[in-house]
Amino acid sequence: MEDIQFENEVDNKVFDIIVVGAGVAGSAFAYSLGKAGKRVLCIERDLSEPDRIVGELMQPGGVRALRELGMEDCLDGIDSSLVFGYGIFKQGKGTKLSYPKDSNGAIINGFSFHHGRFIQKLRLRASSCENVFMVEGTVSSLIEEDGIIKGVTYIESKKKDINNENKENSDDSNNSNNTTNNKDLIKEVRAPLTVVCDGCFSNLRKSLVPENQPLLTSTFVGLIIKGVQLPFQCHGHVFLVDPAPILMYRIGSDEIRVLVDIPFKCPPNSELKEYLETVTAPQLPESLRESFLYALKNSPLKKMPNSRLPPNPTPKPGVLMIGDSWNMRHPLTGSGMTVCLSDCVILSKLITQSNPSINFTDRVSMEKLIQKFTLQRRPLASTLNVLAGALYKVFSASNEHLRKACLGYLSLGGEFSAGPVALLSGLKPKPHILAMHFFAVAFYGVLKNILPFPTPARIRRCYQILCAASDIVVPLLRSEGVLKYIQNICIVLRLTK
Numbered sequence: 001m002e003d004i005q006f007e008n009e010v011d012n013k014v015f016d017i018i019v020v021g022a023g024v025a026g027s028a029f030a031y032s033l034g035k036a037g038k039r040v041l042c043i044e045r046d047l048s049e050p051d052r053i054v055g056e057l058m059q060p061g062g063v064r065a066l067r068e069l070g071m072e073d074c075l076d077g078i079d080s081s082l083v084f085g086y087g088i089f090k091q092g093k094g095t096k097l098s099y100p101k102d103s104n105g106a107i108i109n110g111f112s113f114h115h116g117r118f119i120q121k122l123r124l125r126a127s128s129c130e131n132v133f134m135v136e137g138t139v140s141s142l143i144e145e146d147g148i149i150k151g152v153t154y155i156e157s158k159k160k161d162i163n164n165e166n167k168e169n170s171d172d173s174n175n176s177n178n179t180t181n182n183k184d185l186i187k188e189v190r191a192p193l194t195v196v197c198d199g200c201f202s203n204l205r206k207s208l209v210p211e212n213q214p215l216l217t218s219t220f221v222g223l224i225i226k227g228v229q230l231p232f233q234c235h236g237h238v239f240l241v242d243p244a245p246i247l248m249y250r251i252g253s254d255e256i257r258v259l260v261d262i263p264f265k266c267p268p269n270s271e272l273k274e275y276l277e278t279v280t281a282p283q284l285p286e287s288l289r290e291s292f293l294y295a296l297k298n299s300p301l302k303k304m305p306n307s308r309l310p311p312n313p314t315p316k317p318g319v320l321m322i323g324d325s326w327n328m329r330h331p332l333t334g335s336g337m338t339v340c341l342s343d344c345v346i347l348s349k350l351i352t353q354s355n356p357s358i359n360f361t362d363r364v365s366m367e368k369l370i371q372k373f374t375l376q377r378r379p380l381a382s383t384l385n386v387l388a389g390a391l392y393k394v395f396s397a398s399n400e401h402l403r404k405a406c407l408g409y410l411s412l413g414g415e416f417s418a419g420p421v422a423l424l425s426g427l428k429p430k431p432h433i434l435a436m437h438f439f440a441v442a443f444y445g446v447l448k449n450i451l452p453f454p455t456p457a458r459i460r461r462c463y464q465i466l467c468a469a470s471d472i473v474v475p476l477l478r479s480e481g482v483l484k485y486i487q488n489i490c491i492v493l494r495l496t497k
Contacts, residue, residue: 010041016039016191017039017194018195019195020198021196021199025324026044026323029347031070032070032345034131037131040133041189043137044137050119051302053303054336057111058083078118079117079252079253081111085421086238087237087238095407096232099427112250137154139198141153141204142194153186154189156185157185194318195319196320196322199325200305208321216307220259220306225292228288236249240403243264244397246260258292308328311381317366339377351369380429382482383430385476393472401461405448431480432483435483438473439473470496473486
């Protein structure tokens, strides 16, 4: 793949916007604004190809947002795979769920791919825009004056300079030169607006929203298996095993990503391999088990913490946050890129189509911008955030009655499966429809448990199912600030607190 071109000197340039981070959100947002005529400085810690085990499956809603940004061809040339839906399996029985169809009757598709290859295509597209300037460096702090963010301080990467150092210099001379260079690497750059999108491990989040920190929910352990076929071609697969689900999807012509969810404190690799071999592997289909065990013995394990982070507005003028630095949900549903790309579409339109232009240093103007952004993003973001958190809890072994009810509900077909999959795809951003299906699953479980005759024990179990469902969804709705009437009904009926 073609190298990313980045700037070595930006001291004498004037920028409209600084973007911190060149991942999915940063690259897409920088390109969108640059294409609209804004001069954008994008600062990324490391512009080499990243190697991550999440951000590899994009739902149809994310593809649609990528198309709106004019970046859909970034999915070409990276050995990506089409995704037409999901398969859900429990104890050898599977249910096939397909995405909605378009006006021509064709199934709308998503994509799965190597995360790093996709990121490099996004960065290449952004850096090719004449108004976008890429810098490799680490942002150490925000510049704040009178409560307004004016820009950033960053440490510029000098990889090329270091590689070209005179090899004949003595060690002492090199150390002296490096000390001098380190002082020269610290840069300050200013712009009316700084957009922070430096990912889930953001080092700027605490300075902007100290009260809003990620809550660790579990850990994904990832590996790649080869030489096998998944039960449903061109589909993501969720295996409902104990104690938490396993996710599989194709990321290359002969590569299938396996993500094993560890809902407890993740042990060291030696203990983890034993756990995966003795507990996880026996629960996999026989057609996949041998490849899983082979990869387990011959490939390194990669880990990724899964966190939840509700979106709270940034209180200071001159700065905004998007992407995983600001809002995260469990990656089981693969909706992270859909949310952040949709946010890029919404926010870039608000900024570039505003007349008159927004004064980013004015507190009132920024509050109005944030209010509009929050209002426009809420339907999609809240739907996918709540769905991700709810499905993860329902698919875990600790909620076996709800897990059985959900699988049975989806197996009914028709709207019982089409509705939830449309929500999952990011094409139906309606929180009330999500709540309707979620409680329909709970009542399906009640019906299955109370028949054929309602005994006291069965009635008690049905009440426990409704309480478990309410305990899952009400906190999620509350954190997203949606459907307060449903929250109140559950509280009045004493199904949750």
